Amino acid sequence: MPANATTAEIVAAMRSAQRIAVVAHVRPDGDAVGSVLGLVLSLRALGKDVIAILEDGVPGHLAFLPGTDTVVQPGTEPLGLDLAIALDTSTHERVGAKTKALLDAAPLLVNIDHHPTNPGYGQLNLIDADSPATGQIIYNLLSEHGLPIDDAVLQNLFVAISTDTGSFQFSNVNARTHRIVAEMIEAGLDTARLAQLVYQSYPLRRLELMRDMLNHMKFSADGRVLSWQLRRELMEAVGMQAGDTEGLIDILRMVDSVVGCVIFEDMPDGKVRVSARSKDSRLDVSVVCGHFGGGGHRMASGTRMKGPIEEAAQKFLEVLEHEVRRID
Amino acid sequence: MPANATTAEIVAAMRSAQRIAVVAHVRPDGDAVGSVLGLVLSLRALGKDVIAILEDGVPGHLAFLPGTDTVVQPGTEPLGLDLAIALDTSTHERVGAKTKALLDAAPLLVNIDHHPTNPGYGQLNLIDADSPATGQIIYNLLSEHGLPIDDAVLQNLFVAISTDTGSFQFSNVNARTHRIVAEMIEAGLDTARLAQLVYQSYPLRRLELMRDMLNHMKFSADGRVLSWQLRRELMEAVGMQAGDTEGLIDILRMVDSVVGCVIFEDMPDGKVRVSARSKDSRLDVSVVCGHFGGGGHRMASGTRMKGPIEEAAQKFLEVLEHEVRRID
Ligand SMILES: [Mn+2]
Ligand SMILES: [Mn+2]
Numbered sequence: 001m002p003a004n005a006t007t008a009e010i011v012a013a014m015r016s017a018q019r020i021a022v023v024a025h026v027r028p029d030g031d032a033v034g035s036v037l038g039l040v041l042s043l044r045a046l047g048k049d050v051i052a053i054l055e056d057g058v059p060g061h062l063a064f065l066p067g068t069d070t071v072v073q074p075g076t077e078p079l080g081l082d083l084a085i086a087l088d089t090s091t092h093e094r095v096g097a098k099t100k101a102l103l104d105a106a107p108l109l110v111n112i113d114h115h116p117t118n119p120g121y122g123q124l125n126l127i128d129a130d131s132p133a134t135g136q137i138i139y140n141l142l143s144e145h146g147l148p149i150d151d152a153v154l155q156n157l158f159v160a161i162s163t164d165t166g167s168f169q170f171s172n173v174n175a176r177t178h179r180i181v182a183e184m185i186e187a188g189l190d191t192a193r194l195a196q197l198v199y200q201s202y203p204l205r206r207l208e209l210m211r212d213m214l215n216h217m218k219f220s221a222d223g224r225v226l227s228w229q230l231r232r233e234l235m236e237a238v239g240m241q242a243g244d245t246e247g248l249i250d251i252l253r254m255v256d257s258v259v260g261c262v263i264f265e266d267m268p269d270g271k272v273r274v275s276a277r278s279k280d281s282r283l284d285v286s287v288v289c290g291h292f293g294g295g296g297h298r299m300a301s302g303t304r305m306k307g308p309i310e311e312a313a314q315k316f317l318e319v320l321e322h323e324v325r326r327i328d
Numbered sequence: 329m330p331a332n333a334t335t336a337e338i339v340a341a342m343r344s345a346q347r348i349a350v351v352a353h354v355r356p357d358g359d360a361v362g363s364v365l366g367l368v369l370s371l372r373a374l375g376k377d378v379i380a381i382l383e384d385g386v387p388g389h390l391a392f393l394p395g396t397d398t399v400v401q402p403g404t405e406p407l408g409l410d411l412a413i414a415l416d417t418s419t420h421e422r423v424g425a426k427t428k429a430l431l432d433a434a435p436l437l438v439n440i441d442h443h444p445t446n447p448g449y450g451q452l453n454l455i456d457a458d459s460p461a462t463g464q465i466i467y468n469l470l471s472e473h474g475l476p477i478d479d480a481v482l483q484n485l486f487v488a489i490s491t492d493t494g495s496f497q498f499s500n501v502n503a504r505t506h507r508i509v510a511e512m513i514e515a516g517l518d519t520a521r522l523a524q525l526v527y528q529s530y531p532l533r534r535l536e537l538m539r540d541m542l543n544h545m546k547f548s549a550d551g552r553v554l555s556w557q558l559r560r561e562l563m564e565a566v567g568m569q570a571g572d573t574e575g576l577i578d579i580l581r582m583v584d585s586v587v588g589c590v591i592f593e594d595m596p597d598g599k600v601r602v603s604a605r606s607k608d609s610r611l612d613v614s615v616v617c618g619h620f621g622g623g624g625h626r627m628a629s630g631t632r633m634k635g636p637i638e639e640a641a642q643k644f645l646e647v648l649e650h651e652v653r654r655i656d
């Protein structure tokens with residue numbers, strides 16, 4: 001991995017550019033959307049001409065964030081960029097194919113991320129694996145260098161940090177994380193309103209998915225594996241949209257006997273998306289996903305498999321259960 | 329309400345006493361257990377002879393907290409106290425009848441709480457309605473006056489604060505709350521481990537309760553009211569224990585159309601416990617609960633009603649729906 005640039009070098013690159021694109025990864029989560037818009041709104045307040053690009057757009061449950069109405073999905077028209085900035089994206093490709101084509105025309109690529117596996121694909125890189133969220137890196141960057149921070153910027157960066165830490169519950173949280181939120185509250189940010197919008201405002205169809213999960217989830221390996229198949233018919237029946245399933249796997253993970261849990265999900269292309277979680281550091285779910293061509297982190301991994309979903313589940317669970325038995 | 333004592337007066341009372349009882353309210357939640365044990369362990373480290381009393385004992389899901397093995401339920405034997413301290417308990421009676429009888433023999437009662445309705449029933453009172461948790465008041469007290477704070481104290485006070493703020497999501501959270509947690513992490517506290525124990529380790533029977541709730545919850549008032557009846561038969565079928573229902577109402581509150589939600593619960597004495605939540609500051613659920621002899625906060629209230637549960641629900645919902653229609 002190339003050495004990190006200094007934050008001063010990165011801010012200098014932002015200040016000397018005029019036409020800037022800021023992007024994040026496909027299937028954007030709260031950290032991706034919040035980091036992009038936090039930085040975009042600050043740079044716009046600085047007078048820059050900034051375009052926010054997300055290959056898959058903004059998921060509906062995050063549409064309340066200020067600035068989401070200015071996010072565009074990539075076209076094919078060249079953008080005439082002075083600078084491209086990729087946030088929260090562990091590999092260059094994960095910005096999405098169309099977005100990558102647009103960025104490749106920019107004279108300079110800045111890569112800011114907190115994924116430890118990020119290879120440093122930018123000309124200027126700022127990879128801080130100790131930050132629980134890219135939003136925390138952006139907040140530090142803006143506040144350290146006196147870039148504009150208003151309430152709209154804070155809303156986006158708070159949601160970035162809150163969602164990537166599971167509302168401050170994950171092991172990536174550090175003292176700085178809480179000090180940042182204290183500063184945000186002192187600056188007048190209404191964090192409770194945002195938490196309500198993020199965590200307590202779900203469409204009924206989300207509870208319908210949850211209900212199906214609780215009615216049809218399956219234990220195996222003596223209660224240590226818990227899995228659920230999210231089938232096309234259910235998606236259609238409830239009118240599922242992007243973001244509806246976020247966090248559902250955490251409910252499976254809650255059961256005290258469980259060490260590994262999995263959600264299998266029918267994809268539009270006939271494939272099956274697999275999301276797996278481990279609750280025991282001796283169980284490495286990235287090994288199981290790797291067996292099927294996927295990967296990720298030790299405690300959280302994913303892959304895609306050939307359908308139908310029932311067969312994919314059977315094959316995946318066989319390998320997972322084998323790994324679970326190995327930790328006895 | 330009588331004026332608050334200074335924290336110096338309260339600490340002086342603690343320092344000059346030798347035999348001290350610390351208590352909290354019946355059906356103790358995370359703030360009650362965590363505040364009691366945080367203070368108890370600090371006072372014991374100071375060389376005091378401290379008895380921790382909870383009328384209903386420690387609920388199973390909080391038994392991991394250090395010191396819970398020393399918590400006793402009240403007997404009838406006099407305790408020979410120099411000082412009694414009630415924490416997180418909005419009325420004198422809510423410590424429980426047996427506990428109250430023991431406390432009444434103490435020459436001095438200190439009352440530390442964050443409920444705004446606390447009438448100040450102690451000889452020394454410290455009511456801070458701006459604190460999201462009694463645990464935050466205790467942390468401030470200990471750190472301000474240099475009382476012992478070790479990891480076991482911090483574990484208890486963190487769980488007190490985390491649970492009473494819904495993992496930092498509620499509107500009672502302030503900048504000081506986050507600064508305290510930053511200090512705790514800097515002192516070496518593993519907050520992620522505690523969050524996992526509190527939020528991600530539930531017995532399967534909790535998911536069975538959740539499943540029943542999602543299968544049998546009822547909408548009314550055009551989707552703006554959502555309620556569920558937790559019946560005796562279900563409790564027996566799943567082997568329900570204290571603490572199993574904690575947070576279930578937050579799932580009802582998630583639905584975006586809902587402004588008020590209620591759980592009705594069969595009690596051993598044939599009465600029905602009612603827990604109500606508002607999501608809209610114009611809807612005051614304490615008014616609805618007050619109509620049936622209960623009370624609490626504007627956004628979170630409760631009461632007890634005569635059974636059977638079906639009739640209690642019908643009567644309560646009638647009044648709640650009327651209040652909901654008033655905010656149109
Ligand atoms: Mn992230
Ligand atoms: Mn409390």
